[in-house]
Amino acid sequence: MAKKTILPFGPQHPVLPEPIQLQLVMEDEIVVEAIPAIGYVHRGLEKLTETKAIAENIFVVERICGICSFMHALCYCQGIESLMNITVPDRSRFLRVIWGELHRLHSHHLWLGLLADAFGFESLFMQCWRNREMVMDIMEMTAGSRVIISTNALGGVRRDIDSDQQKFILNSLNKLQEELDNIKRVFSDDYTVNKRLVDVAVISKEDAHELGAVGPVMRASGLSFDYRTTGYAAYNELDFEPIVEQSGDCYARMMVRLRECYQSIDIIRQAFAKLPEGPIASPVKGFPSGEIATRVEQPRGEVLYYIKANGTNHLDRLRVRTPTFANIPALLKMVKGLTLADIPIAILSIDPCISCTER
Amino acid sequence: MMGILQTAATKSPWIVHFDCGSCNGCDIEILACLTPLYDVERFGVLNVGNPKHADILVVSGTANYRNARVLRNVYDQMPWPKAVVAVGACASTGGIFRNCYNTLGGVDKVIPVDVYVPGCAAKPEAIMEGVLQAVQVLEKRKETGETYAG
C-alpha cells in the first residue's frame, strides 16, 4: 500500500499561469483524486454589470477574459441587440467574424505554446508564440490594442478595416499558414510529443456528452457540434465544417485546435472576399427590456449569456456560463488515474480559462 | 568584491509571476515578454516560477479577499533583496474592477509595490520597462543593505 501524498498544484504554479488550486492526492506518482479549490480570481463581475450603464458593460464583459475578450463582447452585444431589435449592418457582421477568428487564432496559438511548455518543449513554445505575434500585430493595427481590442459596440463595431490593412492581414495570414505547417509537423509527427499526448486523459464520446463538455473537448471526442454553424454574425454566409476528431485523448484535442487554426485562416479569407461595403454601425436609441440567452462559440467552446433588462440604462441581471466551467467535470474525470507528469497536459488540454470561470 | 556582487544583482533579475485576479490580458503579455519578439532573457530575466529563487515579483490583476493571503505568502517567501512590479491597471488601482464586491483594489493594499505599470492590457514594452526599473530598485536595496521594512 503506497503512502498518499497531497501535492498542492497551484494557485501559483508556472505551468498553470492562472490561480486555481488542485490538491492532487497521489499514490506514488498516480493521481487518485483531484480536489479543486477555486475563487482566487473571483471579482464579482456579474454584480458590477448591474451598476454600470449598458454600453459601458461591453468593456466590463471584455475583461472577463483577456484571451477571448472579443467573443465575450460579441455575445453581450448580440444579446442586447436582439432584445432591442437592432439590425446590424452587413459590413460589421463580417468584421465581427474577422476579429472573432483572429481571436481564435491567437488563442489557439497561445494554447499550443502553453501545451508545448507543459510537456517541456521550450523551443516549440517559443515558435508558437512567435507565430502568435503576427496575429497580435494584426490586432494592434486594426484595433489599436494587442489583447483587449474593444472593437465591439452596440449596433456594430467601432473600427473599420480598410483595404491597406486588408492586404497586410492577408499577407500575414499567408506567412502564418506557412509557419503553421512547420509546427503542425512537429505536433502531429514528433515521437516525443506523441508519446506524451496519445492515449492520455481519454474522454469517450458518451462521457463527453454526459458530462456536458463543450468546444474542442467535445469535438475531439467525436461529437460534431460547433455553435458557429447556427450562423450568428456572418457565419451563415461562410462555408465551413466543424472539425471533429474521434479518439478523445489529448492528441485529438490538440489536433482539433491545430486544424481550427487553418479553418480560422480560411474563414477570414472568405470573409474578406465577401466583405460588403457600407456603414459599420447602426444607431442605437433607447434601452432594452426583457430577457434573453445568447450563445457564441469561443476558442474554448460555447459561452452562454443570460441577460435580463428592465427598460432602464442598467441591467437587472447578467449571467455568464463559460466553456471552461462546462469542461471542468470532464477534467476531473480525466485526471483520475493519471501520473503526475501527465497532469499539466490533461489540465491544459481543456484549455482552462479560470478568470472566465470565476469572473 | 561587493561591487561585483552589486553589478551581478542588476544583471540577473529572476522574476516570479503571480496572477491575482487578472483577466489574463496582462498575463499573456508578461509571457509574451519571454518569447522571441521581446525576449527579456537579454537582460538575464528568467521566469523561475518559484518565489524562493526570484528577485522580482510580477503581479497582475486585483487583489481580492481570497488571494490576498496567497499573494502575501508568495511575497514573504522571496529572499531579500526583492522588488514588486504591479502590471496593469488592475494591479495598480483595481482598474475597472475597483468597485466589485470581492476586490480589495490594487495589490499595494497587500504588499509594498515598487513599480506600477499602467495599461489595460499593459504593452510588453511597458512591462519590460517596468521590470528594468525594478532592477534599479533592487540595486538601490543592495547598496543600502535595506532589510525587512514591513
Add this chain to the structure above:
Amino acid sequence: MFAMVKNVIKNLFSRPSTRLFPYQTREFFPNVRGSIDNDPEVCIYCGACQMRCPSEAIVVNRAEKVWTINPYKCILCGVCAQICPKKSIAIHSEYVHPQSSKVKKIRQKKVVEEAQSHA
C-alpha cells in the same frame, strides 16, 4: 522524431526576430491606443468624459477648469475621445511609462488664473 530539427536549425542560422527594445524602439501602428491626453485650451470642461468613463479614471473639475486622468485606472477603451464634443481628448500611440508612484496627469487651463484675477 526529428520534425523540429529543421525549424531549430533554420532559427539558429537566421537573424533572431527579437525587437531590441529598449535600444531600438519600434514604430507603433497609427491609431494605437497608448495614452490619453487632453488639450486644456480646447477643452470646455463639460464632464462628458467623466460621465462615460467605464473605470472612472477621469475627473473633471468644472469650476476650476481642471481635467485629471489617472492612467493607473484608465483601461484605454477610447470612449472619452469618441464622445468628446470638442474633440480635445486625443489618444497617442506612445504608452504611459511605468513609474514608482501613481502619478495623475493633470491638464489645466492656463488663462484661468488671469481671468479670475481680472474679475
Add this chain to the structure above:
Amino acid sequence: MNIQIIAATILLAPVIGGLIAGIDRIITARMQHRVGPPLLQPFYDVLKLLGKENIAVTNDQSLYAVLYLVFNVITLVMFVLQMDLLLILFMLLLAVASLVLGAMSANSPFSKIGAQRELIAILAYEPILISSVVGMYFVTGSFSISRILQIDRMLFIDLPLLFIAFTYVLTIKLRKSPFDFSTSHHGHQELVKGLTIEYSGPSLAMIEIAHWYETVLLLLFAGLFFANNLYVAVAAIAICYFAEILVDNIAARLTWQIMLKSTWIPGLLIAVVNMVWVYIKYHV
C-alpha cells in the same frame, strides 16, 4: 606539482563550466530565434545568488548543498589527477546522493518527488556509466585514467556503441530535455524546479557551481574516448555538447518510465554487445 594541478582545477573548472553554460544558453536562445542572454550570464546569476538571503527550511539543507559541491569538486580533482575511474564514479554517485538527501530533507512534496525521480535517473544511467568504464578496462586492462591515457589507440574505435550509450545518458546527467524531469533549467515543469525548489540564495548558487564542475567532468569523460588526440577530443566534446543542446530543443520531456525502458533495453543492450566484442577481441 600535484597541488598546483589541484588548485588550477578547482579554479579553472567553474570558469570553463560557466562559460559552457553561457554558450549553451546563447545557442539555445538562437535556436528559439531569440537573442539570448550575454555570455557571462551564468556568472551574474551565481554572483547574484551568493549575495542573496539564504532561506533554509531545515538545518541540514545547506550542508547537503555544500556536500554536493564538495563531492563534485573532489570527483573532478580525482579525474584530473588521473585516478581510478570506478572510484570516480562512486564519488560522483555520492555527490548526487547528497543532492537527493538535501531534497528529501525538505518537507515539500515537490522536492520529494523530484528526489525520487532523481533516484530513478541514477538507476537508469549508472549501469551505462559503469559498463563504459568496464569497456575501457577490457581495452586497456586498467581502471586507472593514467593507464588509459598511455594507450596510443583511440578508445572510440573499440567502443563506439558504448560512446553512443554514454552520450545518451549524458542527456540525463546534464538534465536536458527529454530527461529533465527531476529538475530542469527552466522552471516550467510540473515540479517547478523539483530537486532544487527549496534552495535559495547561496545554497542554490553552490548547486549551480557544482553543476559546472559536473559538466566539466562529464565532458572530460566523453573526451576520454578520444584521449590519444587532443584536437579530436576537443572537437568530439564540442560536437557532443552541441548534440545535447540540439536534442534539448527538439524533444518534449518524457516520463521516467520511458527513460528507464530506453536506457535499460536498447542502451544496456548496445553497451553489453560492445563489451562482449572488446572482451573477445582482447581477452579471448
